[in-house]
Amino acid sequence: MMVLSRPKLQDTAANDGESGALPEGTGADLLSRQRLDAFTHARLWKNPCGFAARFNYLALRYNQPLYGWVEERFGLARIEFVVIYSLSLQDGITASEISASTAFPKNTLSRAVNRLIKLGYVVRRTDAIDRRQQFLSLSPAGRAVYEEALPRFVALEEEMLALLSLVERETLAALMAKVVLAMFEVDVPESTLPTSRPEN
Amino acid sequence: MMVLSRPKLQDTAANDGESGALPEGTGADLLSRQRLDAFTHARLWKNPCGFAARFNYLALRYNQPLYGWVEERFGLARIEFVVIYSLSLQDGITASEISASTAFPKNTLSRAVNRLIKLGYVVRRTDAIDRRQQFLSLSPAGRAVYEEALPRFVALEEEMLALLSLVERETLAALMAKVVLAMFEVDVPESTLPTSRPEN
DNA sequence: AAAAATTGGTTCCACAAGGAATTGACTGCG
DNA sequence: CGCAGTCAATTCCTTGTGGAACCAATTTTT
Numbered sequence: 001m002m003v004l005s006r007p008k009l010q011d012t013a014a015n016d017g018e019s020g021a022l023p024e025g026t027g028a029d030l031l032s033r034q035r036l037d038a039f040t041h042a043r044l045w046k047n048p049c050g051f052a053a054r055f056n057y058l059a060l061r062y063n064q065p066l067y068g069w070v071e072e073r074f075g076l077a078r079i080e081f082v083v084i085y086s087l088s089l090q091d092g093i094t095a096s097e098i099s100a101s102t103a104f105p106k107n108t109l110s111r112a113v114n115r116l117i118k119l120g121y122v123v124r125r126t127d128a129i130d131r132r133q134q135f136l137s138l139s140p141a142g143r144a145v146y147e148e149a150l151p152r153f154v155a156l157e158e159e160m161l162a163l164l165s166l167v168e169r170e171t172l173a174a175l176m177a178k179v180v181l182a183m184f185e186v187d188v189p190e191s192t193l194p195t196s197r198p199e200n
Numbered sequence: 201m202m203v204l205s206r207p208k209l210q211d212t213a214a215n216d217g218e219s220g221a222l223p224e225g226t227g228a229d230l231l232s233r234q235r236l237d238a239f240t241h242a243r244l245w246k247n248p249c250g251f252a253a254r255f256n257y258l259a260l261r262y263n264q265p266l267y268g269w270v271e272e273r274f275g276l277a278r279i280e281f282v283v284i285y286s287l288s289l290q291d292g293i294t295a296s297e298i299s300a301s302t303a304f305p306k307n308t309l310s311r312a313v314n315r316l317i318k319l320g321y322v323v324r325r326t327d328a329i330d331r332r333q334q335f336l337s338l339s340p341a342g343r344a345v346y347e348e349a350l351p352r353f354v355a356l357e358e359e360m361l362a363l364l365s366l367v368e369r370e371t372l373a374a375l376m377a378k379v380v381l382a383m384f385e386v387d388v389p390e391s392t393l394p395t396s397r398p399e400n
Numbered sequence: 401a402a403a404a405a406t407t408g409g410t411t412c413c414a415c416a417a418g419g420a421a422t423t424g425a426c427t428g429c430g
Numbered sequence: 431c432g433c434a435g436t437c438a439a440t441t442c443c444t445t446g447t448g449g450a451a452c453c454a455a456t457t458t459t460t
Binding site: 106 | 438
């Protein structure tokens, strides 16, 4: 096959695709016009789990360049920037909360937080009433990193949505919200939790 | 944004949040009814890159349990199952093609393929005219793994979409296709490619 | 047609990631 | 009030990952 250069994404992986039965006009036809290798095409458009394939693909194409840039610009690993981003969303949370929400192991977060403190991007304040917990906050330097990075993240999201009208974006947002909601209700079988391991 | 976590995989990670200001009816209100921690809520609903945050979240919640199950049921790592899944989509592709499309490094794929061959799930056939290339195929045993696993993948996708009507699903599929298309057109800046690293 | 450049795949190796066990701080039960 | 159970965070240690170098088969250049 051909393969052309393109991606180099990295994350996700797996399945993708969808099958041939896409309503025309949705992209399958357009895709084939792109110089896209046949396998990626199959992953996205002829996959029995086409929806999953597509958002996995998007996650990959979104995260890869952004975190690559973060690494190169700031010398921060993905997990480290995740901490910074998280603190910008909710100041004063603990490492455990980030761990629980993002599914990164606790020890990985511990390392990331400690490095960020050493670099002066994050400050730690031990809870007076429960001295186990450590509330984290961004330092001015940490906030500066976030401020510089955010526009890139916003811009790429904007590029993703570029082909959509305002109405379409709202529709998409609403439908995605429903899907996210559905996932909250999925009871995760015990057996699936243990061995997992991110992402990646 | 987001990020997904990496479960053990390595994938995902990142931002999250919560808070309160989403257009009503989209899920924010429903969400707050769920027993969901505040930070995750912020990540999903008060995030400047909310769309990215949501599909990252979905990727995490989708991949993690499934690949965890694969690991436990078959003793196969994520990348190994990715190979199997890929071959089911397109028989006879090479390791390089899978690498290019999924963004896993070549050597990682090399290892995965060799292990799968050793386990008898994959067979390799060297191209007669270009003896560098090795076309891969599923053995009956490999196909059996796929056949057993696929229903799980389909079922979880179905759960994700459970709250959507048929019309809504089609709308979502079409909009997602447009977004995927837009990502094809993004020119990946050179600088972002080098240092990246999946997700894990 | 030899030399240089490319490409698929593998091997080497340094390092990071994460499971498991540990420490320190609370909580709850009896 | 003391002992078992829990929980945040950390440390230890093994393993897997992925960058870089390498090998082999081709292709291109001159």
